Amino acid sequence: MSEKKAPGSVSKLLNASWLRPFVLLVMIVVGWDLAIRIFNIPAYQIPAPGDVVKVLYTDWPELLAQSGPTTYATLLGFLASAVFGIPIAMLIAGSRTVESYVYPLLVFSQSIPKVAIAPLFVVWFGFGIVPKIIAAFLLGFFPVVVSAVQGFKSVDPDMVDLARAMKGSRFRVFCAVNLPHALPAIFSGLKVSVTLAVVGAVVGEFVGSNSGIGYVLQRSIGTFDLPTMFAALVILALLGVILFWLVDRIERFAIPWHVSQRADVFVGS
Amino acid sequence: MTAAMRTMSVDQPSAHLRVVSEQSAPSTTSGINLSGVSKTYGTGDGKVPSLRPLDFHINDGEFFVVVGPSGCGKSTLLKMISGLLPPTTGEIHVDGNKVTEPHGDVGIVFQNALLLPWRNIINNVLMPIDMKNLPRADYMDRAKQLLKMVGLEGFEKKLPWQLSGGMQQRASICRALVHDPKIMMMDEPFGALDAMTREKMNVELSRIQRTTGKTILLITHSIPEAVFLADKVLVMTERPGGIAAIYDVPLGRERTLDAMANPIFIDLVARIRKHFMTNSALD
Numbered sequence: 181m182s183e184k185k186a187p188g189s190v191s192k193l194l195n196a197s198w199l200r201p202f203v204l205l206v207m208i209v210v211g212w213d214l215a216i217r218i219f220n221i222p223a224y225q226i227p228a229p230g231d232v233v234k235v236l237y238t239d240w241p242e243l244l245a246q247s248g249p250t251t252y253a254t255l256l257g258f259l260a261s262a263v264f265g266i267p268i269a270m271l272i273a274g275s276r277t278v279e280s281y282v283y284p285l286l287v288f289s290q291s292i293p294k295v296a297i298a299p300l301f302v303v304w305f306g307f308g309i310v311p312k313i314i315a316a317f318l319l320g321f322f323p324v325v326v327s328a329v330q331g332f333k334s335v336d337p338d339m340v341d342l343a344r345a346m347k348g349s350r351f352r353v354f355c356a357v358n359l360p361h362a363l364p365a366i367f368s369g370l371k372v373s374v375t376l377a378v379v380g381a382v383v384g385e386f387v388g389s390n391s392g393i394g395y396v397l398q399r400s401i402g403t404f405d406l407p408t409m410f411a412a413l414v415i416l417a418l419l420g421v422i423l424f425w426l427v428d429r430i431e432r433f434a435i436p437w438h439v440s441q442r443a444d445v446f447v448g449s
Numbered sequence: 450m451t452a453a454m455r456t457m458s459v460d461q462p463s464a465h466l467r468v469v470s471e472q473s474a475p476s477t478t479s480g481i482n483l484s485g486v487s488k489t490y491g492t493g494d495g496k497v498p499s500l501r502p503l504d505f506h507i508n509d510g511e512f513f514v515v516v517g518p519s520g521c522g523k524s525t526l527l528k529m530i531s532g533l534l535p536p537t538t539g540e541i542h543v544d545g546n547k548v549t550e551p552h553g554d555v556g557i558v559f560q561n562a563l564l565l566p567w568r569n570i571i572n573n574v575l576m577p578i579d580m581k582n583l584p585r586a587d588y589m590d591r592a593k594q595l596l597k598m599v600g601l602e603g604f605e606k607k608l609p610w611q612l613s614g615g616m617q618q619r620a621s622i623c624r625a626l627v628h629d630p631k632i633m634m635m636d637e638p639f640g641a642l643d644a645m646t647r648e649k650m651n652v653e654l655s656r657i658q659r660t661t662g663k664t665i666l667l668i669t670h671s672i673p674e675a676v677f678l679a680d681k682v683l684v685m686t687e688r689p690g691g692i693a694a695i696y697d698v699p700l701g702r703e704r705t706l707d708a709m710a711n712p713i714f715i716d717l718v719a720r721i722r723k724h725f726m727t728n729s730a731l732d
């Protein structure tokens with residue numbers, strides 16, 4: 181598509197950082213298509229990219245409608261992980277006692293496969309949105325806690341001492357020093373969390389739902405409708421990317437002073 | 450009683466007073482007083498004795514400098530006097546009040562500038578005002594004036610990472626001064642500065658102390674710096690730290706870098722150095 185342009189503007193276009201993932205994506209899709217042609221892979225094993233694009237085009241309204249409930253469950257589950265995860269991390273980082281009671285249990289609970297217990301939520305809460313939100317929450321929660329604990333704990337004790345010596349109240353010191361210091365770590369946890377929340381919501385839809393992209397996936401696997409299944413996967417990936425990008429935007433806005441954002445300033449300009 | 454300690458004349462440099470604890474009969478209502486203050490850290494693998502019981506007194510308006518080997522408990526001492534760390538034994542009084550928590554009327558400078566990376570320089574300097582919940586507007590002029598004094602005019606809106614290490618440290622000194630505290634505590638404040646800036650800061654700090662009459666407790670590794678700045682120098686022993694000696698520095702109140710050529714200065718530096726030669730190296 182860019183062959184027609186002058187070489188100077190082509191290389192300039194290729195250097196635009198937002199374009200690079202798309203270039204890679206195009207290369208992967210071309211590789212995918214070539215592999216199918218060269219190795220003669222039958223369509224019931226891997227569909228050709230063209231077929232997937234066709235489904236994406238013809239079933240777009242349906243896919244869009246189905247991604248609504250998935251997005252909704254993902255967002256609510258993600259918000260719940262942030263709302264519960266950050267205060268719990270504050271408690272864990274702030275008190276040795278809380279840490280010794282809660283943290284090991286939290287780690288332990290992480291080794292329980294969520295897919296295995298997801299049907300339980302359906303039994304408890306029915307076929308509605310609640311089991312999906314819980315599944316999204318359970319997957320998104322842990323990374324927030326782990327990162328936030330690390331963030332709260334890594335504050336320089338001398339810095340806290342300095343603020344305390346200014347006779348600031350505990351709350352004031354926390355807001356002025358500990359919380360901003362932990363924000364970069366919290367955001368990196370939130371970014372992992374939001375992509376895992378998508379997975380959680382889909383798991384919830386897998387085990388008991390009649391709407392959402394997870395349900396589309398489930399149904400198309402049942403009927404060996406591979407192009408639809410791949411189209412659903414593309415939608416999920418898009419959803420993950422968009423949500424990740426949103427959190428990234430908020431991060432830039434919230435911590436413009438951080439090293440990671442600084443580096444960006446220089447690369448960008 | 451402190452007048453008695455300052456009686457030696459300039460041509461008797463060898464008569465610097467060696468003050469032992471009992472002699473510093475403290476005034477109980479002014480200055481900083483330590484009686485029997487010791488510190489033992491309890492860590493996972495047993496107890497770490499860091500300071501032997503100390504008794505000394507810092508008068509109001511005195512420039513008090515502590516020198517000692519690395520790890521002898523100087524920073525610990527400073528944190529205890531600031532009320533950030535409780536002593537294991539003994540009591541600390543500031544102006545007659547027992548120290549049990551941070552008392553607020555101090556400005557602290559650590560070896561690292563410790564500026565908040567998300568605040569610009571002027572907001573960092575104003576941090577004590579925010580912590581005390583005082584009106585910022587009342588202190589804005591003072592903050593700008595302080596920044597000008599240390600040569601940081603025009604950097605108010607910059608973020609800390611845009612400044613060199615020495616500039617950051619100068620900003621942190623402004624932060625310690627902005628609320629006009631009665632006491633300044635400085636833990637190796639100039640360690641990160643180059644030699645030239647360091648000398649300039651020494652002269653400036655000396656001037657600040659002479660003009661404002663603040664009580665300053667300063668910790669340093671540099672013996673010449675200690676003697677140049679101090680009214681009194683406390684020399685500490687190896688860990689667990691105790692008092693090796695307290696020297697008066699009869700160099701007068703107005704000091705320029707010429708004071709470093711004064712025989713008293715040279716003699717005192719040599720004497721203090723001897724404390725560390727006989728034990729192990731300083732730092």
Ligand SMILES: Nc1ncnc2c1ncn2[C@@H]1O[C@H](COP(=O)(O)OP(=O)(O)OP(=O)(O)O)[C@@H](O)[C@H]1O
Nearest residue numbers: 490492497499518519520521522523524525526688
């Ligand atoms: N939080 C702590 N827990 C346990 N031990 C500590 C702690 N802080 C300091 N110590 C111990 O107390 C001793 C004195 O430490 P301190 O930091 O006061 O030394 P210092 O004289 O300031 O040394 P330096 O000149 O290197 O800064 C050290 O031996 C150190 O091991």
Ligand SMILES: [Mg+2]
Nearest residue numbers: 523524525636
């Ligand atoms: Mg120290």
